[in-house]
Amino acid sequence: MMRGRGRVVVVVVRERPCIPLRFFSSLALLAGPSSPSRRSSGGGYYDAPTTNCNASSAAAENAKVIDNFIDHCYRGDLPRAMKALDTMQQRNIFAHSLAYSHLISCCAARRAIEHGRSIHRHVFSPGYRPKTFLLNHLLNMYVKFRLLPEAQALFDQMPRRNVISWTTMISAYAAASSPPLQRRALDLLILMLRDGVCPNMFTFSSVLRACHELQLLTQIHCSIIKVGLESDVYVRSALIDVYSRWGEMSSALCVFGEMVTRDQVVWNSIIGGFAQNSDGDPALHLYIRMKRAGFQADQSTLTSVLRACTSLALLELGRQLHVHVLKYDQDLILNNALLDMYCKCGSFKDSDSIFSRMVDKDVISWSTMIMGLAQNGFSRRALELFKAMAVSKIKPNHITILGVLFACSHAGLVDDGRYYFRSMKKLYGIDPGREHYGCMVDLLGRAGRLDEAVELIHKMECEPDAVTWRALLGACRVHRNMDLAAYAAKQIIKHDPDDAGTYILLSNIYANSQRWDEITEVRNAMRHKGVKKEPGCSWIEVNKCVHAFILGDKSHPQIIAIRRELKQIIHRLKEMGYVPDANFVLQDLEEEQMEDSLLYHSEKLAMAFGIMALSSGKTIRIRKNLRICGDCHDFAKLLAKMESRSIVIRDPIRYHHFEDGHCSCGDYW
DNA sequence: ATAGGGTTAG
Structure with missing residues (x-):
């Protein structure tokens, strides 16, 4: 009830139309072409009914x-409604917009596009003036069928377009897969403004995903604030999402932080944003805050949180989440995320059993497993799985092939690799991209065929980039080809002048051959350019806590005990024949003492802590930010044997499963 | 009465 100036106004709000559809049929009686004069002028208008009540038998x-x-429209009886529509078309008579709109929704739901087109023709018959509302329904139908050209043609034909017509088109283009089509959404927004139609929250929430320039996004965000629509949750979550895609997490957080009424999707947007930017820590913290705020994780939340676990290698937390995943056991995307989590946390047994139980598998499920097997050192099994995929009739894509080539390169399977590389275009219609060439350079280079690797680079259809040359440089290191290494390093620096890794790799190569002058040169170049080496860092999860170890950093509360433990381990390992390999000392240019430097490589500290803190049967799982050095690799093999326990170390490229003195990589990495 | 946001493999 509203009170104003002494009058009482009763406001009745109903969610559904309060006029039953039947009522329209009785109105339609009046609307029919009952008089000869109306019939000759081309049929009856429901929307402008005559008041002739002398119903002839034809009219009846x-x-x-x-x-x-x-009646059929109302009951959703599509075949009967269409039959009746046919008769109406022949008699040139029409019903009310609402009945047609019902029928159009039916067509969209039942995937009956031809029926939809018949309705389209019918409402454009001479003698009928379809309302904008009805045409919006048709527009929406074409969009649902992804028939953009037909939607556009209808849109162009419409005598009047309201904000819904414009938004339907903008949303359709923004959701398209190709950037040129998405740009069309932005063009339409401008045309809409020129036409004097005001965009609303629906329009903005749709158009945001089409922003391919940061500047444009900022402009649209400004307009949103100006017209007072930033408070809409749909607009907010879209803003968070687009800022995240640009890696602009501070802006995303800003939009998120200002919110008072956050809903589930807004939480998902910000959590997903961090997860996709490989920033697992804030993603997990926000997840905890979301739960505290009283929200339950849904599929989307869980997928993102799993991804955060994946990037942080948090197996135990991942396992806990698995329990929540069980209630969505048919969700393909979620299952894929789970597969990847177990693969990348080095627990391949778990992903294997989930994969075999999954009813639906798509190209991502298969690719995840193939890559997972390859990275974990099970190359033969990766190739077998690829063959099983062919039987399953799921077509591989360029990422699947990348996994296959990765498997070949990390197991030294030169002939297999060459076969798949040659046949990818022929068998699967996939053109090799830079990444595929990179894999092949890696494959040939590691196998010692440096000349062939260089030849392949020169034959590339696309311009080689830093990744391509980096693959060659890595191979030069293994095979100690100094001149080629220097050449490759220069090419990398040309593409990526601030790449600390290249300087380090180059200095390692020189270190392996005791070329001290060159090392000094590289070091000076780094100093000159102000390039800083990323310090080695390792992480280990113990009792739901992540412990970080950084080279040279003594901030861990138990660091003294850990160093003592590590010294004891080294002492015992030396008795077993372990000889620290001084070649690797020099990668830590700034360290005071060689012995110390090697001793305190972050993964060694993490392993020592794992021995101290984890119960004896437990696998020690470590994630690190740099590739493992040969000395730590030897150390881990012997430690696994001495302690009779498994050690898994994940570096940025692949996994090392150490067991009984051996590593799954076969010392080939 | 018709239009809108978040989730997976390199």
């Missing part, structure tokens, strides 16, 4: 047809 017949039609 027409009314019956319309009545039936509306």
